[in-house]
Amino acid sequence: MKKKRMRLLAIFLTTCMLILIGRLVYIQLVSTESFSKHDINLLEASVDQRSQILKIDDGRGKFYDRNGEPLAHEEIPTLVLFPFLKKMTWPIDEIASIIGRSESELKRAIEQADEPFVFGGDEPIELTASQSKAINQLKIPGVFAVNEKLYHNQTPAAQLIGTTNISDAEKKKRYPDMNLSPETKIGNTGLQRTFDEFLLSSGESKLVFHVDASGGPMFGVDVKYVEPANPLYPVKVVTTIDKEIQEKAEKLVDERGIKKGGIVLIDIKKSEIVAMVSRPALNVKDPNGAGAVNMMLTQKTPGSVFKTVTAAAAIDHKAASPSRTFNCNLTIDGRTDKQRELGMLNFESSFAQSCNRTFAELSQEIAEKDPDFLESYAKKLGLIGETGWQGDVYHTRVTQLYHEQTGKVWHDADLKKDPKMIAKTAIGQQDVQTTPLAIANMMATIARGGKKEQVKAVSKVEFNNSTTVVDFKNQDMGGETISPYTAMKMQQLLRKVVTEDKGTGASLRDLPVEVAGKSGTAQTNMEKGELNKWFAGYFPYKNPQYALVAVNFETKENSTSMTPLFSDIVKVLYSKDQD
Structure with a gap:
């Protein structure tokens, strides 16, 4: 009996030893790189346990401004x-x-x-x-x-640059053939997302020092600098943003109390975004919250800024002779306008003072001959469709701007037959929607004499040794555009908004550079009394360099207009150009 118990105990102990040996063999030889359900790399963990490591760079590509200054x-x-x-x-x-x-x-x-x-x-x-x-x-x-x-916790042009995440599910969905580590970041929004394939890490850079059990340096082992196997990475994404102007613009937007809105500044000759501010600001602790939305790429009701479209059509249709006047004491439906009696005005003064009645009459007359004219001219001026740069790069379609909305004029084509709906649409109400970026590019198009171009946010991508991977050239938007003659007449109208005593942009007359532009106030919520307030234009008038939009969404009637903010930005640009 005693021998039997000893035999059983020996068998039990031997079995336990074999199980332990088998477990060690499995750990040491079989699952060294994918131990347990968490796929732990035991070799790396062993090295990490006896190493002191300082990560210098995660290996993901970086963003720079147009002058080579780091952005994020x-x-x-x-x-x-x-x-x-x-x-x-x-x-x-x-x-x-x-x-x-x-x-x-x-x-x-x-x-x-x-x-x-x-x-x-x-x-x-x-x-x-x-x-x-x-x-x-x-x-x-x-x-x-x-x-x-x-x-930095706060990145300039945060919504444009975008955010990253480390979602394993998203990595497998987007890159099923790549074995990305759990720490590898991928683009979530903005340029981080649209340029993700360029930006992906090919390995981090770090200082590694091997230590003994007491934490001291192991004899004969020096600190090693470990970097990606490919010296061309990480890449540099050179944006069109001017960091200095961007930071000043963000400060000015906040000082003016813009809670929902912002500014877009375009370099007219290069067709590049120089600054883009969107509010509410991005909250790094809640990267998918309200501040994640780039309001400058989001379609909104433009109000009287859209009269620029109607005016261009009126010029081409010869609908407003210099001698013709309009009763601007009336609303668009012919009733007395008790809030805003402007008297009898010709076409130019109607545009300068933003008379709704004039554009209601003109649009109804033109629609009888061409029911599609509002949509047609909105396309000619780039308010419908995507404004941002897109094209094929190495057989891959690249769309620079993330989730840019495309704008619209009519929600229901049957409304084109209703004179009242035509009148409302002609002054930028009813169903009209467009983005601040598209409005800014419309101003750039007019300033260029009718040449309609895609807008860039990135000028080029470089390898780490500064050789160019891809260079984004200027591209036409395609489709019809306004004629040089119409553009010239529109330039004169936009300038008169500022030079006429009662023009809606008259407060901009004393700026150190000549400005042309158009104001807009759109009713968005009658019950709450909410409005979108705009001012869009370009400068200098005689040698256009910048197109600018300043906008405040869902604000109140008693809030300030957008001309002060527009003025602030113009002064920043003028001061910089004098340096």
């Missing part, structure tokens, strides 16, 4: 220290002397550290080129001067 990050030469220095004797006095800090500061920082760190914490010291060189020439293990990439 900052590259700062900084001092990196490893915690094993506390167990070593090293020339701390020399480092302190080079960076101009006390030895006690350095000692205290190292004593408190459990992992490699940038000296200075949230406010790292910024080394000069000579300081960096002096530090690295000392070749002290665990002491390095490196270019650290620091990411």
Whole structure:
């Protein structure tokens, strides 16, 4: 009986040993790179356990402004220290002397550290080129001067640049043939999304130091700089944004109290977005909240800015002779306008003072001959369809702007037969919808003499060695456009909005540059008394360089007009051009 129990115990112990040995074989030899349901790479985990690592760059491509300035990050030469220095004797006095800090500061920082760190914490010291060189020439293990990439909580043009995420499900859906690590970021919105295939990481850059069980440096092992196998990455996406102008524009929009709206500034000759501000601002803690929507790419009711379309049609149809006048004491349906009696006005003054009655009459007359004229001229001026750059790049379709809405004139084609609906549509009400970007590009089109071009947000993509991957050339939008003659007449009308004493843009007359433009006030919610307030135009008038839209959505009647904000931006550009 006793021998039997001993035999059973021996069998049990042997079985347990075999199970343990089998488990170790499975762990050590079979599942080294995908252990457990979490697919843990045991080899990497083993190395990590005996390594101290400082990630310098996650390897994802970066965004730069048109002058080469980093947008979403900052590259700062900084001092990196490893915690094993506390167990070593090293020339701390020399480092302190080079960076101009006390030895006690350095000692205290190292004593408190459990992992490699940038000296200075949230406010790292910024080394000069000579300081960096002096530090690295000392070749002290665990002491390095490196270019650290620091990411900002608030990115200029945040909605345009966009956000990233690390969703495994989305990675598999978008890149089923790629084995992306759990830490790899992919684009979620904005340019981060539309340029994601260019931006994907090909490996991170990091400093790695192997340590022993006590955390000290292993004998004979030096710190290694590990970088992506392909030296051409990460890529640089060179945007058309001017960082200095963008930051000033964001400040001005906030100072003017714009809660929902913003500005779009276009370089007319290059057809590029120089600045784009969208409010509400993006909240990094809630990247999919209300602030994630780029309001400058979202269609809204334009109000009287749309009279630009009706005016262009009236010019081509010869519907408004210089001698003809309109009773601007009346509303669009012929009743007395008690709120805004403007008297008898000709076509030019009607445009300058934004008389609804004139454009109601003209649109009804033109519609009898051409029922589709409003939609036709909206297309000619680029208010319908996508405004942003798109085209084939290496057999792949690239659309630069993320979720740009396309605009519309009619919701129901039958409404074209109703004179009342025609009148409302002609003044930018009823079903008319368009984006601030499209309005800005309409102004650029008129300023260019009728030449209609796609708008770029990115000028080129470069490899890490600054060679060009792709260069985005100017592209026509396609389709019909207005004639040079019509564009010239529209330029004169837009200028008169500012020069006429009672023009809706008269407050812009005293600016240091000549401005042309059009105001707009659209009723969006009668019950709440909400309005969209616009001012769109271009400048300088005689040598156009910039097209600009300033807009405040869902605001109240007593809120300020958009001309002060428009004026603010013009002054910023004028001041910059004088430097």
